[in-house]
Amino acid sequence: MLQWLRQLFHRRTPSKPAPHKPEPRQKPETVSTPAPVSEADPIAALMPFQIRPLHSSDMSELLGVFREAIQISAAADYDQQQRDAWSRGQSYDSLISVLSEGDTVVAEWDDKLVGFAHRIRDYINMVFVHPEASRVGIATLLYQHLEDGARIEGLTELTTHASLTAHDFFAYMGYTSEGQELAERDGIPLTRHAMRKSLI
Secondary structure: OHHHHHHHHHHHOOOOOOOOOOOOOOOOOOOEEOOOOOOOOHHHHHOOEEEEEOOHHHHHHHHHHHHHHHHHHOOOOOOHHHHHHHHOOOOHHHHHHHHOOOEEEEEEEOOEEEEEEEEEOOEEEEEEEOHHHOOOOHHHHHHHHHHHHHHHOOOOEEEEEEEOOOHHHHHHOOOEEEEEEEEEEOOEEEEEEEEEEEOO
């Protein structure tokens, strides 16, 4: 349905030719793989998003979002072996354990869970959006909720480990990379960025 709405909108809205510029290198976890940064999708304003706290009944859907985001959204940055190891990094039970601490919010669209984000104190641990709901601002809304909570708590900075896929998103949110490092999932190396943002 999202694709149909976009096609309908663009059919009715003439677009101006954009000046040519080189394509940026596409950018896998932070632990985070939000939707890639893009210009605002005009159809986003028509979509009934809801950002709300995590419910216990959300867990099975969250695991699906986690795995689909890795397998599809991170495909340009990580090979199949890396994505398989990464997506196996959380099970239903381990995800419950991880999300039991800190602040977790989820995004619903049309009564379907399409994204979630998790913060533990000053660390943004996860931001994942289902590929079918990417590029409409859901990752930004989820992230902003977590940052607002951190500011209310009086935190002065936030850190994260951003996947190659998520790097540009976090840079757009005001984070600075402190360099690349290797993480391992099932013995498979995954490159990521250590990133930091001042809230002062």
